[in-house]
Amino acid sequence: MDHSIPSSSSSSLQSLRMLALSCRLEKMPQWITCLQGLVRTYLKWSGLRQDPLESLQHLPNLVQVTLIQAYQGEGLCFKAGGFQKLKExxxxxxxxxxxxxVEDGAMPRLQQLNLQGIPLLEELPLGIQHLRQLQKLDLADMSSQLIDKLESEGGGQDYQQIAHIHQVIISRWTDEGWNERLLSRK
Incomplete structure (x- = not known):
């Protein structure tokens, strides 16, 4: 599949502020790195096999990134210097x-992090303590291993990594709907 854009269209794409793609991609289109005005991006059902962060991390105005069923890889690394304006x-x-x-210096302005339905993620993101501006961490339908570590008596090392975050919400889907609770501060 050809994901190229005619060069005559590329200048108008530089002013694009929002990009929503709900389709199978397998790899990120190269032209995404040219979207210097992009503020929000939403990728769903993309089936990406390559890390999408490589294409997105240096977009200078990106404030919000949403990835839903968009990546099939085992790991994501937010590199130092990447996502300088990202808030959500x-x-x-x-x-x-x-x-x-999360490397030190990545996402320095991130205020909200939502992780939902990632069953194989059994630990908090390594380096989450570097997200000093993070105000809200929402963990929904995550592995019981991850949640148990956070809720263990005394908090443990995992809790210490997120102690700076004002609001940590743990949600699970039940027969009655979403069951949400605020992780108590120690």
Whole structure:
């Protein structure tokens, strides 16, 4: 499948502020790196096998990223210097994701992180303590191993990594709907 855009269209794409793609891609289109005005991006059902962060991390105005069933890889690494203006990150239904890493200097303005339906992620993102501006962490339908570590008596090391976050919400889907609770502060 050809994901190229005619060069005559590329200049008008530079002013594009929102991009929503709900389709199978397998790899990120190369032209995405040219979207310098992009503020929000929403990728769903993409089936990406390559890490989508490589194409998105240096877009200078990106404030919100949503990935829903968009990536089939085992890991995501948010590299130092990447996503400098990002404030909201939503990662949902990434069924193969086993690990996440946040390098110091990545996403320095991130305020909200939502992780939902990532069953193989059994630990908090390595380096989550580097997200000093993070105000809200929402964990919905995550592995019981991850949640148990956060709720263990005394908090443990996992809790210490998120102690700076003002609001940590743990949600599980039950027969009655979403059961949400605020993780108590120690």
């Amino acid at each position: 990150l939503y990662l949902e239904e990434l069924k193969e994701l086993r690990w996440m890493r």
